[in-house]
Amino acid sequence: MPMTNKIFDVTELNEHIKALLDSDEVLNGVYVRGEISNYKLYPSGHHYFTMKDRDGSLRCVMFKGSASKLRFRPENGMKVIAFGRVAVFPRDGAYQLYVGELTPDGVGDLYVAFEQLKEKLLKEGLFDSSHKKPIPRFPATIAVITSSAGAAVRDVIRVLNARWPLSKVMILPVRVQGAEAPPEIVGAIKYANKHKVADLIITGRGGGSIEDLWAFNDERVARAIYDSVIPIISAVGHEPDVTISDFVADLRAATPSNAAELAVPDIIDMRQALMNLEIRSGQALRRELKALRQRLNDLSQKRVLQSPKNYIDDKRMLLDFQSSRLSAAASRKISLSRERYVRLAASLDAMSPLKVLGRGYAIACGPSGVIKKASDVKSGEKIKVRLQKDEISATAD
Amino acid sequence: MDKMTFEQAVSRIDEIVKTLEKGDAPLEQSLSLFEEGTSLIKFCGKLLDTAEQKVVRLQKGPDGAPEESVFDVTE
Numbered sequence: 001m002p003m004t005n006k007i008f009d010v011t012e013l014n015e016h017i018k019a020l021l022d023s024d025e026v027l028n029g030v031y032v033r034g035e036i037s038n039y040k041l042y043p044s045g046h047h048y049f050t051m052k053d054r055d056g057s058l059r060c061v062m063f064k065g066s067a068s069k070l071r072f073r074p075e076n077g078m079k080v081i082a083f084g085r086v087a088v089f090p091r092d093g094a095y096q097l098y099v100g101e102l103t104p105d106g107v108g109d110l111y112v113a114f115e116q117l118k119e120k121l122l123k124e125g126l127f128d129s130s131h132k133k134p135i136p137r138f139p140a141t142i143a144v145i146t147s148s149a150g151a152a153v154r155d156v157i158r159v160l161n162a163r164w165p166l167s168k169v170m171i172l173p174v175r176v177q178g179a180e181a182p183p184e185i186v187g188a189i190k191y192a193n194k195h196k197v198a199d200l201i202i203t204g205r206g207g208g209s210i211e212d213l214w215a216f217n218d219e220r221v222a223r224a225i226y227d228s229v230i231p232i233i234s235a236v237g238h239e240p241d242v243t244i245s246d247f248v249a250d251l252r253a254a255t256p257s258n259a260a261e262l263a264v265p266d267i268i269d270m271r272q273a274l275m276n277l278e279i280r281s282g283q284a285l286r287r288e289l290k291a292l293r294q295r296l297n298d299l300s301q302k303r304v305l306q307s308p309k310n311y312i313d314d315k316r317m318l319l320d321f322q323s324s325r326l327s328a329a330a331s332r333k334i335s336l337s338r339e340r341y342v343r344l345a346a347s348l349d350a351m352s353p354l355k356v357l358g359r360g361y362a363i364a365c366g367p368s369g370v371i372k373k374a375s376d377v378k379s380g381e382k383i384k385v386r387l388q389k390d391e392i393s394a395t396a397d
Numbered sequence: 398m399d400k401m402t403f404e405q406a407v408s409r410i411d412e413i414v415k416t417l418e419k420g421d422a423p424l425e426q427s428l429s430l431f432e433e434g435t436s437l438i439k440f441c442g443k444l445l446d447t448a449e450q451k452v453v454r455l456q457k458g459p460d461g462a463p464e465e466s467v468f469d470v471t472e
Contacts, residue, residue, distance in 0.1 A: 137404060138402070138403050138404040138407075140402065143455070148454070148468075148470065149470070153470060154470050157450075157452055157470075160450065161450040164448075165448040165449055165450040166403060166444065166445070166448040167450075168450075168451045168452075168453070169450065169451065169452040169453070170452075170453055170454075170455045170465070171452065171453070171454050171455065171468045172455050173454065191457065191463075195462070195463045197455060197463055267445055267448075270441075270445060271442070271445060274410075274438050274441055274442060277410050277411070277414050277434070277438060278434075278435065278438050280414050280417075280418065281413065281414050281417050281431055281434045281435070282431075284414065284417035284418045284420065285417060285427060285428070285431045287420060288417070288420050288424070288427050289424075291420070292424060
């Protein structure tokens with residue numbers, strides 16, 4: 001046993017190894033690819049797992065702070081890429097990877113992230129059909145938020161021109177892939193809304209790989225589409241897969257060309273529709289005229305208009321009849337009146353003072369008028385005595 | 398009528414045709430509605446015949462307000 005070798009105690013050795021690892025630049029920030037196993041989330045909020053590949057494994061820990069930025073839930077079997085520092089955990093005499101960032105590795109895990117986001121937004125109600133706005137029938141201005149290069153924008157312009165040249169087309173160029181794409185797309189949607197530049201938005205891109213169109217699965221883009229007051233047609237050309245943007249949008253199109261078809265009517269159909277309206281209004285008016293003419297005809301059949309002479313004769317006969325009835329009634333009334341008159345005259349006559357005088361009565365008048373009693377006249381005054389036909393002059397005693 | 402949008406004109410034509418088809422308006426009104434409808438249909442037809450697509454590029458101007466410019470498809 002060489003006497004020059006130091007004898008370490010365990011802690012010392014662990015510390016030695018720790019210092020070694022801490023001084024290594026590579027290990028201070030390294031990307032590691034592997035598959036998750038033995039995953040456990042502790043109540044503390046820290047994630048503990050092992051990353052393994054065919055020949056080896058590596059202990060990992062992701063503390064709560066770093067884990068809060070995770071955009072997906074780590075699960076056993078997931079292939080991931082971790083970024084962090086390798087350091088010694090002296091208590092266990094082991095080294096582990098302290099994970100700062102974790103992302104899914106490969107297409108399969110992109111799908112997992114997609115499914116998890118889709119479920120989250122679905123639960124929040126971002127896909128609710130009750131929230132979807134109707135697309136205007138004749139949009140005056142259409143904002144197209146897409147790349148200024150490539151087939152998508154050309155296709156949209158071409159189809160819109162063929163179908164409905166009346167709509168003004170406004171291009172808001174943005175990047176449609178890469179990390180800068182989501183903020184640019186969000187910015188354009190918000191800008192269009194803020195300045196009310198259009199009555200309809202088409203956003204999307206042409207076909208590409210899953211990674212290429214990932215911007216349209218971004219949560220920020222989804223929320224901007226949801227919040228938009230202007231209706232949005234989402235057109236991400238990648239059948240049969242549907243992006244998150246497609247779910248949130250007010251209308252989904254299979255491709256950018258399809259979006260243009262859905263956005264506007266077809267000018268040919270509209271010309272036909274106008275022609276039909278013209279025909280219908282002409283027919284309606286002709287029907288009405290025909291009905292009125294019929295009414296006029298019916299009225300003209302009536303007797304008064306057909307033969308005025310007969311009508312008048314009828315009326316004349318009626319008049320004669322009425323006037324003879326009138327005469328008869330008048331005559332009857334006159335006779336009745338005459339009888340009454342004669343009766344009244346007779347009774348009046350009977351009460352006449354002249355008739356009374358004829359029966360021997362006389363009226364005596366003195367200087368002061370008719371004498372009713374002896375005191376009405378003084379002795380020696382002249383009296384006139386009126387008989388029926390003559391009178392006597394006398395003097396009172 | 399010149400200030401009408403295509404949408405407004407089409408709505409009015411629809412209204413007129415419905416009224417005429419009901420047939421209970423007095424004759425003078427029907428005749429004048431028919432005339433109005435025919436004019437509007439001509440107006441819409443003219444809009445369709447003379448329409449030319451306008452394409453612009455929209456950008457944020459120096460003061461933040463929207464600015465339109467010519468749009469060329471870049472490759």
